[in-house]
Amino acid sequence: MTKATYSISELANEFGVSNRTIRYYEEKGLVQPRRVGQKRIYSAADRVRIKLILRGKRIGMTLKESVEIIDLYDPEHNNEEQLHSLINSVRDKRRRLLQQQQDINDMLRGLDEVESLCQQALSSQHLSRS
Template sequence: MKPEAKAVEPASYSISELAREFGITTRAIRFYEDKGLIAPARRGQTRIYSPEDRVRLKLILRGKRLGFSLDESRAIIDMYDPAHGNVEQLQRLLLHIEQKRAQLEQQLRDIQSLMGELDEAEARARASLKQNSEN
């Protein structure tokens, strides 16, 4: 067995550590907690974040990059929990997954076209620059 293959992952983080790492403010992190997206442990009244909490934060930020609201991100994150026991809930979950998938596919198409158009826009700009330099 290898002694230490991976970089040592801290057992816990402070709020400011996470804020620094992800380029957000501590205020934002506490706000996510208020909205029920994270629930860090406490030592006294100080928040202590586990590696799992860190992952949740990462997921929230990924959601933001995709234009999701915090509510949507929470819904997505909840899909990972095995806490969904009853059949009805699971059915709803599956439905929700399908909706998300459809939305992501639309975003994919949107990105494809936008990228293509960026290519054209770049070409036009470069052509225009060349024109200018020839005068």
């Protein structure tokens, strides 16, 4: 049931971004949809790339960082040497993401603390008022 191709508007609507944004990503070389005349025709693979780009953006990655991750997916490199460096890249990226995850959890705990203190403050105010 997965569609084979998409128009720029279909993808823009699906991901909640403008057509302009998708064309911009192409300008940056993040996607290369095939053309039929001037019309851009996006493949399922293009759709996935855009999805990953947007996901990266959501967690604060720059377009460049997203490209790095996306490039890890396609086996463009095949000799043993490149595969080794690819593995290292993957591991390195994993470390950074885990670090981010750690930092996010820590910040979340901090927020819990602040909220808790606020709740306590409100409670005592209500008590002294009544």
